Amino acid sequence: MTATAAPARPPATNLIGLTKVDYKGLDSTLCSGCGHDSISAQIISACYELGVQPERVIKFSGIGCSSKSPAYFMNRSFGFNALHGRMPSIATGALIANHTLAGIAVSGDGDTGSIGLGQFKHLMRRNVRLLYIVENNGVYGLTKGQFSATADLGQEMKYAGRNELPPIDLCLEALVAECGFVARSFAGDPKQVVPLLKAALSHRGTALLDIISPCVTFNNRDDSTKSYAWGKNHDERINDFTYVPPQEEIRVDYDPGETTSVELHDGSSIVLKKLDGSHDPTDRYAAMRILEEAREKQHFITGLIYVNGDRPGLAEHEHLTDTPLVAFTPEQVRPSRASLDKIMAGMK
């Protein structure tokens, strides 16, 4: 042998020795330029950077364009593409059965805001530990261009005409349902989405990320609040923050004295930069006010709107131990013969 290829540089790996390729999904079949694909890429980045074991993740979705996307990230994770609007109950059942797995749910504004509003609210009320992403584009894509429940009042669309109904603000709905982690972002802003994803994965209950994700085919006119142009030109960040994983030294670019930090349930923390008159994301009433004001003025606010890890999650309500329910052995889940005999004797 006279010639050998130059040794390839080994691909970069993360904390658990996996490459980014290990977090990839199938090729997307969504429209080219769809905001949802950006979000999939950001989920991959967040999980890769955190060193999440893909086998310890379960992906959930409902029905719609958004709900296809779990197939486009993290092939090594189990996925469940459920029914339209009913994904929260599937996730609740799966995460009760095995609460040691991390749940990532992807839904859309139709899936969550219309057909699934009931399950969405009850998921949050139960505080199931689940990262719940709404890929919000204000329109039904798969059925070709009907208004969704998050479409703006007075909005005009090519096929659907004028929307005469006020939008449902999913962040507000989440707050009303006592969700302890509420954030809004824009699919075109990975610098904000990725840390939000990371922080949301550390939350002990349901974490809502309402991500405006433009539909390039049906709802991307510049005057639509769900368009790329609108997102780029109107994005008003309500805070700057850094996510600091557990056991990692807090190193941020902000000057000391300029920051405030919120510790999350797993020991990680969010370090927020104090801005003049800036929003306090631990104040639930302030969160409601800022959302309501933004809704009235059609302002596109993004960032961490509310965080509070005090409320126990479903696993705690159900008194689950470190052993997930699925790990109990047949001997443990079938009571003894003697116990049945005793019950029978008592019924004579």
Next chain:
Amino acid sequence: MSVTELETGPQAAPAAGRPPVINDFSISVATKNGSGSQTANTTLLRALFKMGIPVSGKNLFPSNIQGLPTWYTIRLNQDGFTARRPRAEIVVAMNPATMIEDHATVEPGGVFMYADDLKLALNRADLTYYPIPAKRLATENETDPKLRTYVANMVYVGALMHLLGIGLADIESALLYHFKGKRKPVDSNMKVVRAAAEWAAANLPKHDPYQVAPANQTDGLIMIDGNTAGALGAIYGGVTLAAWYPITPATSLADALNHYLPQLRADAETKAPSYSVIQAEDELAALGMVLGASWAGARAMTSTSGPGISLMAEFAGLGYYAEIPAVIWDVQRMGPSTGLPTRVAQGDIKLAYYLGHGDAKHVCLLPGSVKECFEFGWRAFDLAERLQTPVFVLSDLDLGMNQWMSEPFEYPDAPIDHGKVLSAADVERLGGFSRYKDVDGDGIGWRTLPGTDHPLAAYFTRGSGHNERAQYSERPDDWERNMARLTRKFETARTLLPAPVLQTMPGADVGLIAFGSTDPAIQETRTRLSAAGTPTAYLRLRALPLRPEVRDFVAAHRVVYVVEMNTDSQMHQLVQLHVPDLAPRVRRANKSDGLPLTADWITDFLTSALEKEK
């Protein structure tokens, strides 16, 4: 006809001199619901059971909390027949709203016991009348005014105890059972019972022929309702998640889970549960949680009734097509629509069997006794996991909510079967797997559970079209191959399901097919028909899809009647579809009026139908 104020005590007995009727009559108690009569009625029932007399108790109650008419019927029968009878020999009238009808429907020659403040024309010469001072005795013997209405019902218990010869110790023992050994309520009720019995001894000379006598026919038996039995079955089947939504008549099944699970499935030291019971926001969510949990590897169930089943349709189709185990109890009530929530029917047969759009079809178990509620309670999980599909258990209100005698339940005779599940080591050894590939020829693929620690263990579960590798596919051949495999799997199911139970008689050329709670009425009917010269064979179905035994049975009989409680003869239709070439000999024998079938009706119907056959 004059309305008489009844203060005169029983009339001279028209039945005097009749031979005694021992352990073979019915008692019907008419009250208002919410008046506490359940304690009195179940006390009577259990006291008779403790005396060794075969009994059944059926509660005919309204969809209401307080104030509407309720009847409780107890049947004693020394031959062990416990089906409902259309009329009772002894009627206890405590409800002014129904007394005229109650009075009119006493079996000829029977007894009419009534609260002495009821105003009614006592114009049936064939009856024996016993007025009882229920309010007065309750007031004299219960100092707490709030409890008087309740204990007033114990007055008829005491009076009947005296008149029929029920043992005082048996009443007390039944009350102890009812109040779970709590002395105080037992004593306050016993005080009224004693007072009423003493009053009856002094004031009600017996003029009727009805008596009870201790027997030994219930030795070793238990008495229980089917919902409790089903819940116990589920617990011994290892249920790990139960998600449910309140609905009559299924609620008591979830109640029983909540009662027994903490005793049976919490860690002895830490009290940590190995289960979870969740009251969902609706039946859709209930089944969603069940499918999610089952998919993750936990044994999960829900319990509901017809309206809940309707709501579960989409999820049931997903469970069938994505091949996820689930156990769904349907304690059937009257439909369509809200129907009659507190009345019995077998009307969800086709709904459950075909639940979901497209070509969905489901395994259904049909328990015919409380013992089978228990057995199918645990077996349903083994079948659901082995077949990777939702399994319905079709009980009904009569079976589920009423008290039935039974042999004690038998501990599961087979270990828990999780079916075809691959571990990480299996995946490593195989170098991967295809979720929906029929590697064994039985139509059932192998599955992995979320969290299985191998890079090739995961797959994507979906209700949309998929190929053997669980990938989205719109290819016609993928679709057809998958559906052909599901059909093959359904054939496998047929071989694994509980076989029908065949009973026959020499010379029988008439066959009866039935299922579920009608069994006692069928047994009694067969005895009567046989005595009248028509021996019959009886095939009691225990599952859908129907097994080959059904064809054999139809083929072996000149004519076959499918007896069921619904208006559209649903099982009759399924049997005809099962044997299209023999369909003309399969006849319907259906009735649906909300009440459990009686042997009287079935016998009359068949006698008349067979007459026409000639």
